[in-house]
Amino acid sequence: MDLSAINPILLIAAMIAAATPILLAAIGELVVERAGVLNLGVEGMMITGAVCGFIIAVNTGSPALGFIAAAVGGAVLSLLFAFLTQVALANQVASGLALTLFGLGLSALMGQSYVGIKPPRTEATPLGALADIPVIGPIVFGHDLLVYLGLAIVAGTWATLTFTRAGLVLRAVGENHDAAHALGYKVKRIRTAAIMFGGACAGLGGAYISLVRVPQWTEGMTAGVGWIALALVVFASWKPWRVLLGAYLFGGITQLQLNLQGAGVAIPVEYLAMSPYIVTIIVLVILSADKSRAPGSLGRTFHASS
Amino acid sequence: MIRLEARPQPSQVMAYATPVLAVVLTMIFGGVLFAILGKDPIQAILTIFWEPIFGEFSFFYRPQLLIKGAPLVLIAIGLALGFRAGIWNIGAEGQYIVGAICGAGAGLAFYPTESVFIFPIMVAAGALGGWAWAMIPGVLKVKFGTNEILVSLMLVYVAEQLLASMSLGLLKNPEGFGFPGSRNLQQYPSAHNAELIANTGMHWGVVAALIAVIFAYVLLTRHRLGFAIRVTGEAPRAAKFGGVNPARLILFCLGMSGLLAGLAGMFEVAGPSGQISIDFNVGYGFTAIIVAFLGRLNPIGIVFAGLLMALTYIGGDIAQSQLGLPASAIQVFQGMLLFFLLALDVLANYRVRFGRAEVA
Numbered sequence: 329m330d331l332s333a334i335n336p337i338l339l340i341a342a343m344i345a346a347a348t349p350i351l352l353a354a355i356g357e358l359v360v361e362r363a364g365v366l367n368l369g370v371e372g373m374m375i376t377g378a379v380c381g382f383i384i385a386v387n388t389g390s391p392a393l394g395f396i397a398a399a400v401g402g403a404v405l406s407l408l409f410a411f412l413t414q415v416a417l418a419n420q421v422a423s424g425l426a427l428t429l430f431g432l433g434l435s436a437l438m439g440q441s442y443v444g445i446k447p448p449r450t451e452a453t454p455l456g457a458l459a460d461i462p463v464i465g466p467i468v469f470g471h472d473l474l475v476y477l478g479l480a481i482v483a484g485t486w487a488t489l490t491f492t493r494a495g496l497v498l499r500a501v502g503e504n505h506d507a508a509h510a511l512g513y514k515v516k517r518i519r520t521a522a523i524m525f526g527g528a529c530a531g532l533g534g535a536y537i538s539l540v541r542v543p544q545w546t547e548g549m550t551a552g553v554g555w556i557a558l559a560l561v562v563f564a565s566w567k568p569w570r571v572l573l574g575a576y577l578f579g580g581i582t583q584l585q586l587n588l589q590g591a592g593v594a595i596p597v598e599y600l601a602m603s604p605y606i607v608t609i610i611v612l613v614i615l616s617a618d619k620s621r622a623p624g625s626l627g628r629t630f631h632a633s634s
Numbered sequence: 635m636i637r638l639e640a641r642p643q644p645s646q647v648m649a650y651a652t653p654v655l656a657v658v659l660t661m662i663f664g665g666v667l668f669a670i671l672g673k674d675p676i677q678a679i680l681t682i683f684w685e686p687i688f689g690e691f692s693f694f695y696r697p698q699l700l701i702k703g704a705p706l707v708l709i710a711i712g713l714a715l716g717f718r719a720g721i722w723n724i725g726a727e728g729q730y731i732v733g734a735i736c737g738a739g740a741g742l743a744f745y746p747t748e749s750v751f752i753f754p755i756m757v758a759a760g761a762l763g764g765w766a767w768a769m770i771p772g773v774l775k776v777k778f779g780t781n782e783i784l785v786s787l788m789l790v791y792v793a794e795q796l797l798a799s800m801s802l803g804l805l806k807n808p809e810g811f812g813f814p815g816s817r818n819l820q821q822y823p824s825a826h827n828a829e830l831i832a833n834t835g836m837h838w839g840v841v842a843a844l845i846a847v848i849f850a851y852v853l854l855t856r857h858r859l860g861f862a863i864r865v866t867g868e869a870p871r872a873a874k875f876g877g878v879n880p881a882r883l884i885l886f887c888l889g890m891s892g893l894l895a896g897l898a899g900m901f902e903v904a905g906p907s908g909q910i911s912i913d914f915n916v917g918y919g920f921t922a923i924i925v926a927f928l929g930r931l932n933p934i935g936i937v938f939a940g941l942l943m944a945l946t947y948i949g950g951d952i953a954q955s956q957l958g959l960p961a962s963a964i965q966v967f968q969g970m971l972l973f974f975l976l977a978l979d980v981l982a983n984y985r986v987r988f989g990r991a992e993v994a
Binding site: 368408411412416417418419421422423425426429430431432433434436437440547551552555556558559562596598599601602605606608609612613631 | 724
């Protein structure tokens with residue numbers, strides 16, 4: 329075992345990158361849940377985003393187009409969920425599971441001829457001299473655009489939910505859809521928009537895994553990150569900034585266990601690989617005592633029966 | 635203008651019609667999908683649904699129907715109990731793996747002793763393993779209110795790592811020339827879950843599945859506990875006033891579904907699969923979710939749904955070798971089925987009305 333092989337600065341920089349897919353998926357799901365919808369299909373939307381982004385990036389040679397395609401792919405898939413739960417009034421838990429199962433199959437089908445190909449490289453953001461500052465440079469300024477975009481989405485979500493009329497309406501729909509409907513807000517339209525936003529974010533997160541983190545396409549490569557993102561929303565008590573904190577925590581654990589594997593620690597690889605999932609469970613247990621912050625209409629089907 | 639009007643009672647006719655309609659729609663859209671993939675859609679559908687039962691080599695495929703159907707039905711029966719009560723165990727895949735590890739481990743512990751007691755001990759160990767794995771989300775939910783969906787799912791990934799660790803370490807075949815995977819239980823007579831009637835696919839897992847179906851049917855229709863499950867799912871508040879203990883119900887439903895999934899894993903590892911290996915699990919635990927819904931969470935319905943899903947697995951394999959249909963196409967096909975099913979459910983619970991709403 330050689331722990332000195334782990335460079336702390338590179339480790340922290342890698343942790344931030346590792347947190348990005350979880351962060352993107354979780355912030356999208358947070359908006360969906362604040363609108364009162366529980367979409368368990370995050371994993372399916374992420375993997376679909378991952379494969380859409382990969383295919384477009386490989387064919388066009390442009391990672392940026394890939395990420396756009398990933399967001400579109402995730403949003404389009406989420407429309408299926410929106411149709412099931414908002415139009416056909418299906419159970420949200422079952423529909424979310426269906427979306428995940430379908431997404432995993434669809435992505436495997438779409439990506440079968442792309443296994444083993446290397447995608448175009450996603451370059452770091454050219455921040456010039458800033459990235460050359462010792463310690464802070466690589467940690468803060470050495471990342472690609474998506475890392476900063478993730479942070480911007482968190483800040484934007486927080487500002488929108490807290491300060492704007494649109495955010496207030498979204499929260500009203502999530503807290504009490506009957507009251508929001510009585511006030512004349514289009515509950516289904518607002519929820520569909522929220523679901524699509526969640527899908528786009530999950531798609532981006534998935535593409536970050538296939539285009540930057542790994543970077544390659546393999547079946548089922550998101551390996552439960554979507555589910556961890558769902559747990560993260562509960563962990564964050566539906567607050568954007570706490571999603572950020574949680575994502576860095578989980579990203580940190582994922583990266584740390586990878587580095588420990590690489591350093592040849594005496595713990596078997598399989599047990600290290602279990603750790604992010606076990607930590608998720610432990611965190612859920614610790615935080616599940618406080619459910620008071622959950623949106624009032626979360627998971628309930630809305631039907632204007634009057 | 636199309637409106638939905640809630641039915642006072644879910645329609646009985648639609649409850650039976652929607653699964654059939656969903657299958658038909660899936661065949662149509664599946665055909666479109668196969669056409670997009672450049673295959674002849676009619677031939678593909680026939681290969682999947684006709685070939686395994688009536689085709690030239692059906693004598694070979696028919697037993698597979700029971701072999702693949704039994705674990706699906708076993709797991710789905712357990713899941714349906716919970717789903718009916720609004721308890722969402724979606725980690726059956728993990729419970730299936732742990733059941734298999736425990737069952738195989740118990741058998742291999744006696745190797746090479748031969749005794750009639752070994753197989754029953756393995757069955758008990760498999761059931762216990764699955765039960766214990768499902769009790770983790772159960773106890774956490776009861777004690778701390780932790781979401782059972784997320785915990786049971788996280789435990790699938792933990793179980794997969796455990797499986798890898800077992801097949802590379804503790805249970806690795808000492809005579810396996812260093813290859814991962816345990817000893818083959820098919821070559822260990824006392825532990826082998828052999829066919830009971832040759833060339834039918836009938837093994838102890840099929841028997842267990844049938845017992846589980848009867849047990850679940852009686853429980854749901856004739857027993858107080860089954861009534862408690864149904865009331866809790868349909869009207870949780872009424873159930874509480876009626877004296878249903880939610881904690882006990884959660885532990886029962888999760889424990890039972892874990893136990894059945896564990897059994898399914900154990901019968902699979904001791905029979906058709908034969909050994910613990912890294913890729914031992916093939917997703918039965920997730921497909922069983924579709925089976926449970928397709929069977930309308932009804933034990934008898936689940937038998938038909940399980941056989942149909944087994945058919946798509948077998949037919950998918952044939953289509954893969956004969957038509958070059960990718961393996962994942964059948965996964966999409968199964969996912970599509972669940973979509974149509976959930977979407978069509980609206981017809982059972984609501985009436986579709988055309989025209990403008992009259993002014994009240």
